[in-house]
Amino acid sequence: MTYCRFCESKPVEAWFGSWCSECRQIKNLCNVYGYERVLEILKKCCIRNENQLENKIRNHKERLPSIPEEIETECDGDESYEKPKTRAKKTK
Helix, strand or coil: CCECCCCCCCECCCCCCCCCHHHHHHHHHHHHHCHHHHHHHHHHHCCCCHHHHHHHHHHHHHHCCCCCHHHHHHCCCHHHCCCCCCCCCCCC
16 A cells, blocks of 8 residues: 555555545645745644744633632542532433
């Protein structure tokens, strides 16, 4: 079995090919829009620098509701664990 030359993890699309179906789509996009343009878009959209990472973490923390201290202390040990109540059918 021959593997894709790009991702090196999936089998090639055809016995005479060099690319899997997903990598062929990436290659076709690069042929249409240009390799430099696609690489520029990937760098701007997918790769984050240190400031962008810190902003992402800070924004995520601001959106999360804080947990009250009394609940945090109750959840510390296994002793306070209670089985969750569900709406299971009652037996007769």
